[in-house]
Amino acid sequence: MNKWFSSGSPWIWLSAGGVSISLISVLGLLWLIASKGLSYFWPADIYEFKSINDQGIHGTVIGEIYDREFIPASQLAHTDIKLAPGEETVERLLVKTGNRELVSLDFRWLLVPEIQTTTKPEDVVVIERRTNGNFYGYIESVILDGTVVDISKLPELLERVDNFQEEIDTLQNSYIGAINYKIERTRLKERKYKLDNELTDELVKELNTEVADLEAEYQVLEAELMGLRKQVARDQIVVRAMDGQKVTINFEHILKVTYNNRLNFIDKFLTFLQQISAFLVDDPREANTEGGVFPAIFGTVLMVLLMTVIVSPFGVIAAIYLHEYAGKNAFTKLLRIAVINLAGVPSIVYGVFGLGFFVYMVGGSLDQLFYPETLPSPTFGTPGVMWSAITLAILTLPVVIVSTEEGLSRIPSAMRHGSLALGATKAETLWRIILPIASPAIMTGIILAIARAAGEVAPLMLVGVVKMAPNLPLDGNFPFLHLDRKFMHLGFHIYDVGFQSPNVEAARPLVYATALLLVTIIVGLNMTAVSVRNKLREKYRMLEH
Numbered sequence: 001m002n003k004w005f006s007s008g009s010p011w012i013w014l015s016a017g018g019v020s021i022s023l024i025s026v027l028g029l030l031w032l033i034a035s036k037g038l039s040y041f042w043p044a045d046i047y048e049f050k051s052i053n054d055q056g057i058h059g060t061v062i063g064e065i066y067d068r069e070f071i072p073a074s075q076l077a078h079t080d081i082k083l084a085p086g087e088e089t090v091e092r093l094l095v096k097t098g099n100r101e102l103v104s105l106d107f108r109w110l111l112v113p114e115i116q117t118t119t120k121p122e123d124v125v126v127i128e129r130r131t132n133g134n135f136y137g138y139i140e141s142v143i144l145d146g147t148v149v150d151i152s153k154l155p156e157l158l159e160r161v162d163n164f165q166e167e168i169d170t171l172q173n174s175y176i177g178a179i180n181y182k183i184e185r186t187r188l189k190e191r192k193y194k195l196d197n198e199l200t201d202e203l204v205k206e207l208n209t210e211v212a213d214l215e216a217e218y219q220v221l222e223a224e225l226m227g228l229r230k231q232v233a234r235d236q237i238v239v240r241a242m243d244g245q246k247v248t249i250n251f252e253h254i255l256k257v258t259y260n261n262r263l264n265f266i267d268k269f270l271t272f273l274q275q276i277s278a279f280l281v282d283d284p285r286e287a288n289t290e291g292g293v294f295p296a297i298f299g300t301v302l303m304v305l306l307m308t309v310i311v312s313p314f315g316v317i318a319a320i321y322l323h324e325y326a327g328k329n330a331f332t333k334l335l336r337i338a339v340i341n342l343a344g345v346p347s348i349v350y351g352v353f354g355l356g357f358f359v360y361m362v363g364g365s366l367d368q369l370f371y372p373e374t375l376p377s378p379t380f381g382t383p384g385v386m387w388s389a390i391t392l393a394i395l396t397l398p399v400v401i402v403s404t405e406e407g408l409s410r411i412p413s414a415m416r417h418g419s420l421a422l423g424a425t426k427a428e429t430l431w432r433i434i435l436p437i438a439s440p441a442i443m444t445g446i447i448l449a450i451a452r453a454a455g456e457v458a459p460l461m462l463v464g465v466v467k468m469a470p471n472l473p474l475d476g477n478f479p480f481l482h483l484d485r486k487f488m489h490l491g492f493h494i495y496d497v498g499f500q501s502p503n504v505e506a507a508r509p510l511v512y513a514t515a516l517l518l519v520t521i522i523v524g525l526n527m528t529a530v531s532v533r534n535k536l537r538e539k540y541r542m543l544e545h
Contacts, residue, residue, distance in 0.1 A: 030519070037516035040509035041275035043260045043268045046124045046136060048242070049095070049110055050117040061110060062124060062136045062242040063097040066505065082113070094505065098134035099241055106133060107505045120261045127239065127249065128256040130285060133506070137239040139257075140246055144235050154257060157235050161251045164232045171225050174476065179218045181477045186211050192373040279513065288467065288497050289507045293514055295469055299385070299487035300454060300521060302473060303464075306389035306483075307396065307453050312446055314393070315400025316435075322401070323408045324430065343398040351459030354391030359383055359463060379484050385473050386483035388464035392456060396449035403448065407441020408434065436536075443533035447526050454522045457491040465489045467496050490518040 044064040051059050070089040091112040098106055127135040141148045144157065190207050193199040232252040239247050263271065282292030318339075326332040363380035371379040380386070411434055419429040435442075457465075466486045473485045494514050501507035 033512050033516045033519065036509060036512035038513070040513045041272050041279065043258065043263055043271045043275075045120055046126060046260050047095070048119050048121055048124065049115050051110060051114045052116055060242045061095055061097060061108065063095040065093055066096050066107065067094040068092070069094075076111075096134075096506070097242070098136050099247075100132045101247065102241055102243065102245060106503055122259065122261045124259075124261060125239070126258045126260055127237075127254055128258070129249070129253045130255060131253060133286060133290065135239060135241075135247070135249065137241045137247070140238040140240050142235070142237050143248075154237070157251060158254065158257060161232055161235075161254065164228050165252075168225060168228050168232070171221060171228070176218065176221050176225070177471075177475075178477055179214050179221070183211060183214050183218075186214070188373045195372055280517075284468070284493075287502060288493060289501050289503055289510060293488075293490065293493060293517065295472060296488040296490045296493045296514075297517070297521070298472055298474070299465070299469070300490045300518070301525075303385055303389050303392070303460075303487065303489065304450055304454050304525060306385065307392045308446060308450060310389055311393035311396050311400055311449055312442075315397050315445060315449075316404050316442055318397070319401045319404035319408060320430065320435075323405050324426075324434075339398045339401050343402075346458075347395060347456055348458040348462075350391055350395045351462035354387055354394075354459060354463040355383070358387045358390055363387065382484070383462065383464040383486060384484045385464055385487045388460050388487070391459050391463050392453040395456065395459065396453050399448045399452065400442070400445035403445030404438065404442050407438035407444075410441070411437050436539075440533045440537040443529055443536060447529040447533070450525050450529060451522055454525065455491055455518070457489070457495055460489055460492060465492045467492075467500075490514055490521070494518065 046062065046064060049061045051061065068091060070091050073088055073090050076090060093110045093112065094107055095110055096107050097103060100106065121138075123138055124136065125139055127137075129135060139151055139154075142151050142154055142157065143149070144153065186207055190199065190204070193203055229252070233250055235251045236248050237251065237254070237257075239249060241247055258271065279292045280297065281294050283295060284293060285291035322332065322335060322339075326335070359381065363378065363382065363384075367375060367379050367381045415433060415437075416429055419433050420426065424432070464486055466488065469486050469488045471482075471485060473482050473487055474480060475482070494511055497507045497514065498511040
C-alpha cells in the first residue's frame with residue numbers, strides 16, 4: 001500500500017475523478033438549461049378538461065399542461081374528493097389558460113380526480129397577442145371591415161396586418177424617431193448659443209425655420225402613421241372562450257394564430273425554429289415575460305466588445321512594465337500584491353466605485369465642460385454603456401495582467417539578448433519579438449476576461465443596465481454609437497424575469513431559455529478568441545525554439 005501511495009497513482013486517480021465529476025456536473029447543468037429552455041419554444045398540445053369540483057360545480061378548462069406534481073392526500077382532507085383506499089398522494093396539473101381579460105391568472109391547478117374527461121380538440125386555437133398574453137378558444141367568426149367572412153381568409157388578413165405593422169415600426173423607429181432626435185438637437189443647439197452669448201436674431205430665425213421644417217415633416221409622417229393604424233384596426237376575430245363567452249379581438253393585437261393540435265411533427269419542428277428565431281430578433285413584451293431578447297443580446301455583446309477594447313491595451317502595458325521595466329524592489333512587490341488583491345474584490349464594490357467615480361465625478365465633469373446646454377438633465381453624468389464597459393475593464397484588468405506576465409516570463413532571456421546584440425532597441429525587441437511570442441498568453445487573458453465580464457450583473461445594475469431600454473446604443477442618428485445610453489443585458493434579464501416578474505410561472509421557461517442563450521454567446525466569444533490564440537501560437541511556434 002505504501003508503495004502504491006509513493007508511486008503517485010492515488011493522486012492521479014483522485015485528479016481524474018475530480019475532473020470527471022466536474023465535467024459531468026457541467027454537462028448536467030447544460031442539459032438541464034437546454035431541456036428546460038428549448039421546451040419553451042416547442043408547440044404544446046392544447047387540452048380541454050371537463051371537471052367537477054368537491055362542491056359539485058362543473059367547469060371547462062382549456063390550456064397547455066405546464067407541469068404536474070403529486071401532493072399528499074392529507075392536504076385534501078377538508079374537501080369531499082373521493083380517493084381510492086390507501087391512496088397517499090394525489091396528482092395535480094398546472095395548466096396555462098391565458099385569457100387574461102376573463103380570468104385574473106394565466107395558470108391554474110387541476111386535481112386529476114376532479115377531471116371527468118380530457119380531450120385534444122383540433123379546432124382549438126392559440127392566439128399569440130402583443131398584449132395580454134395568449135388567448136385559448138374556438139374561432140367563431142372573422143370580421144372584415146364589419147362583414148363576416150369565411151375563416152379561410154384568416155391567413156391572408158394576418159399577413160396584411162403584419163405588413164402594416166412592419167411599416168408602422170419603420171415609421172416610428174426610423175423616420176419619426178429621427179425627426180424627434182433632430183428637433184431635440186436643434187433645441188440644445190439654441191440653448192448652447194444662448195449660454196455662450198452667441199445667439200443672434202439671424203441664428204434664432206435659422207433655427208426656428210429648421211424646427212418648422214422638421215415639424216411639418218413630422219405632421220406628414222404622423223398622418224401616414226394614423227392611416228396605417230386605422231388600416232390595422234379594421235378587422236376583428238370573434239373567439240369563444242372556455243366558459244362560453246365570446247370575445248372580439250382586433251387584428252392589431254394579434255401576432256399569430258396557431259392550431260397546435262393539427263400540427264404534425266414536421267410542422268411543430270418548423271414552428272419551433274420560427275419561435276427561436278423570433279426570440280432572437282424581437283423586442284420583449286409584457287414586462288419582459290414574452291417576446292424576444294434582441295436588445296439584451298445587442299447590449300451584452302456591445303458591452304463585452306467595448307470592455308475588451310479597453311482592458312486589452314491597459315492590461316498588456318501594465319504587464320510589460322511590471323515584467324520588463326519595473327525594478328525588483330519593494331514598490332514592484334507592492335504593485336503585484338495590489339493586482340492580485342484586485343482580483344479578489346467583490347464585483348459589487350467595483351459597481352459602487354464606477355457609480356461614484358466614473359458616473360458622478362467624471363461624467364458630471366464632462367457634462368459641465370462639454371454639455372452644459374443639456375443640464376440639469378445629465379448626458380454622461382448618468383449610468384450608461386461606456387461606464388459599464390470601463391467598470392468591467394477594471395474588474396477584469398488583473399486577469400489580463402497576470403496572464404500576460406506569465407507569457408512574458410516563459411520567453412527565454414537569450415531571445416532578448418540576441419535581439420539587443422543584433423542592434424535592436426529594447427522597444428523594437430518588445431514590439432517585434434517579445435509581444436508576438438507572448439500573444440497566445442495575452443489572448444488567454446482576454447478569453448478569461450470575456451468569460452467573467454459577460455456573466456457579471458451586480459456592478460452593471462449600478463452603472464448602466466436597465467430593465468427596458470427605449471433605444472439601442474447604436475442607431476442611425478449621429479454620432480450613431482451613443483455611449484451615454486443605458487442598455488439591456490442578458491444576465492440582468494435573467495434576474496429580472498426570474499425574480500421580479502409579476503407572473504413567475506410564465507417566466508420560468510424564459511429564464512432557462514435566456515440562460516442558455518447567455519451561455520451560448522459566452523462560448524461563442526470564447527471560441528472565437530481561442531481560434532485566434534491557436535493561430536497566433538502556430539504562427540510564432542518556431543520563434544520559441
